[in-house]
Amino acid sequence: MIEVDRLSKRFGSGDDAVDAVKSVSFKVDQGEIFGLLGANGAGKSTTVLMLTTLLAPTSGDARIAGYSLSSDGAGIRRSVGAALQDTGLDPMQKGGGLLELHARLFGFDRKAAIHRRDELLDLVGLRDAADRRIGEYSGGMRRRLDLAAALVNRPRVLFLDEPTTGLDPASRRAIWDEVGVLRESGVTVLLTTQYLEEADQLADRVAIMADGEIVSTGTPAELKAGLGADVIELAFDEEGVAEEAVSVIGPPANRLGQVVRIPAADGPAELARVVGLLKEAGIESSSLSLSQPTLDDVFLNIVESRGEGVGR
Amino acid sequence: MNANPVGGDSAPRKEGVAFGLQVWLLTGRFLGNAIRQPAVILPNLGISIFFLIVYYGSFGDSPAIVQLTGGNYLNFVLPVTVLFASISGGAAGLTLVEDLESGYFRRQLSMPLSRTAMVLSAMLLGAIQVTFEAILIIALGLVLGADPAAGALGLLALLFFSLLWGLGFAGYSVATGLLTGNARAAQSATFIFFPLLFLAPVFLPFDQLAPWIQAIARVNPTTYMLEGMRSLMIDGWELWPLAKALIAGAAFALVTLIWAVRVAIRKTSRA
Incomplete structure (x- = not known):
């Protein structure tokens, strides 16, 4: 259909053109x-x-x-x-x-x-x-x-x-x-x-x-399935700390405000690895959970992998 | 929530709606909106009536001017005030700017409507407003003592000319409204009307004007419209001035219609 x-x-032409x-x-x-x-x-x-x-x-x-x-x-x-x-x-x-x-x-x-x-x-x-x-x-x-x-x-x-x-x-x-x-x-x-x-x-x-x-x-x-079976969600008291956690954990971790989400094929195993990394870096999360991925995770993962912000 | 949005026993015409019906329906919407805001035409109507009364009061009793202008100054000046009402055609452009601002213009563009119909319907609104004002002004003129040489039919011809002129002026206002997309800019553009009007035989017959004004007035379409209207008021049914007024009015309306449609097409690069 x-x-x-x-x-x-x-739009526009020459150097000012925008695709x-x-x-x-x-x-x-x-x-x-x-x-x-x-x-x-x-x-x-x-x-x-x-x-x-x-x-x-x-x-x-x-x-x-x-x-x-x-x-x-x-x-x-x-x-x-x-x-x-x-x-x-x-x-x-x-x-x-x-x-x-x-x-x-x-x-x-x-x-x-x-x-x-x-x-x-x-x-x-x-x-x-x-x-x-x-x-x-x-x-x-x-x-x-x-x-x-x-x-x-x-x-x-x-x-x-x-x-x-x-x-x-x-x-x-x-x-x-x-x-x-x-x-x-x-x-x-x-x-x-x-x-x-x-x-x-x-x-x-x-x-x-x-x-x-x-x-x-x-x-x-x-x-959602393309991301893996689980998503680990970590909440922090400040955005700066959450940002630091993302850099310690590395991809595919992504941040939305004070929350960091990490898609994972094997949630429990990845959770243990993440907790270890944060402990080593001296970063404490205020809460921690393991859940199914949402379309948010798909979207944020794509945006993060392209190095773009989502503006929120 | 129980209606079927796509099925049902009533269906639209596959080939679309005829151009004339589009213009009729779209003009009807504009008119309906205008009737809900009568105050829009009041300032301009007030100014036109003010000019009629002031000019008549100032010059109407001057024997020299009365002699120069054919015996009844009211007959001479009435077409001027009718042309003053043409500025109401500017409302057409403002109406389209409102549609641009509300997004309704774009909604219409997404429908199977002719852009010429969209532009022409706005122009017709302007022309109808101008004609409505002209009726009130002429009625006041008759009350004050205007005495048209061409009789009642001549007054109808006068109204036809005011409609034609209003159509042209509305086309100009629609084009500037679409070009600028801004109500204030569209309104400002209507001020071109004043040099057009005053560089014409407004207060005195053409042969009494200074040579430099005569030179401009000769290429100013307002001159021919004004003289055609005046001939109805002063001389009766004179073919040549009426033909020139008709040509000037029709050409003005056609040129501004083509301009407005071209602007609409350029500003809306739809597939």
């Missing part, structure tokens, strides 16, 4: 939820902007819902839906009015547009707020309306660019529920997120992007 072939985007996306290729099957995971500036949103025809690629191509990005942008616009990082809503409109207008603009007749408006308001739980101005909506309500607006044309492919960024946990959960409904409906979804938990929860497969490139692809389980 989505086939991306060596897609690249360069935001570097020859990215991937495939998303029909009905699959595919997560693009990466830190800020990894190239996720630029990729989505190109695939939704909002940004012309520098090179490469893609086929989306059967249409070529290079030769049939209009076909793609008719077949896909997009809820981008910043919601694209007119604050002066009423929620219901906006959905009805969009339905008309996609070619529904007046009666069908009203029907579609009501379907979508029910889907995102905004029926009671249909007659309120969008400017009066909360952040979570706007996100849900934006998602509804992206679904007006019954898209075969849906792009969700960081759909829950900045939302409170309850609103995030509501969006996740709605994506769950989409999964059941067979919509193909490309989802970008900085939240590893979100990708773990929603995506069938995940591609990790760093510095404009896809550096790892697989199901969340595959990616």
Whole structure:
């Protein structure tokens, strides 16, 4: 349903040129939820902007819902839906009015547009707020309306660019529920997120992007398995001490604030080695635990191995 | 949470929506928003009415000026104040800047909509606002004693010219709004209107202007629009001034439409 072939985007020229996306290729099957995971500036949103025809690629191509990005942008616009990082809503409109207008603009007749408006308001739980101005909506309500607006044309492919960024946990959960409904409906979804938990929860497969490139692809389980069976987690009183511990332990240890996590194939054996190393260096941890790896560990391991910070 | 987001019995048209329907629906949204903010046009309407009253009060009783301007100064000055209302077309650019800032413009770009329809609908909003103001100004003029030589149909023609001129001015404002993406910059750009208006036979007939102003006025489209409108008020149905006004107004609107569409295409390099 989505086939991306060596897609690249360069901004600027000469010495000032920035390669935001570097020859990215991937495939998303029909009905699959595919997560693009990466830190800020990894190239996720630029990729989505190109695939939704909002940004012309520098090179490469893609086929989306059967249409070529290079030769049939209009076909793609008719077949896909997009809820981008910043919601694209007119604050002066009423929620219901906006959905009805969009339905008309996609070619529904007046009666069908009203029907579609009501379907979508029910889907995102905004029926009671249909007659309120969008400017009066909360952040979570706007996100849900934006998602509804992206679904007006019954898209075969849906792009969700960081759909829950900045939302409170309850609103995030509501969006996740709605994506769950989409999964059941067979919509193909490309989802970008900085939240590893979100990708773990929603995506069938995940591609990790760093510095404009896809550096790892697989199901969340595959990616986690690639790290080993266990993760050792050590907490320290200060970040400086945690940093010192990382340098004493060495790769693949990675730090997130005052916490150091170490993926390991044989957790108990590695734990004994780590404790020995820290004792030798005179470093004391405030807590210590052994657990299963998460997508956080995959992501941090990749970022650490590329020598990049995650900005947090 | 029980609706099917992709299935269902209603479906969009596969071939997309006709250009005319796009313009109709998008203009309707702009108009709906404008009606919710009537205060936006009030300052400009107030200034236009102020000019009408002040000019008429200052010169309307001067026998020399009345003689120079065809016998009724109100007939002479009314088209000027109608053209003053053209600055309201600037609201079109501001509306698009608001859409850029809210992200709604980008949302529309991701839909199967023509960029020409998006630009033209904003221009039509400006033109409709200008025409609405022109109706109020003309009504006030009639109350004060304006007496159009071309009669009621002439007033309709006057409104048509104000719509055409408003369309052109709105196109200019849309293009500058898209270029700058900034409400303040877009608003500042509308000040080009003042030299255009004042370097034309605003207060006196063309042959009474200083030679250097005449030279500029001759290439200023405002001159032809103003003289066409005035001919309706003072002379009746005179073909040549009306034809020149029509050509000037249509050319202005077409040039600014093409410019605005080109800017929209350049600023939105979509695939």
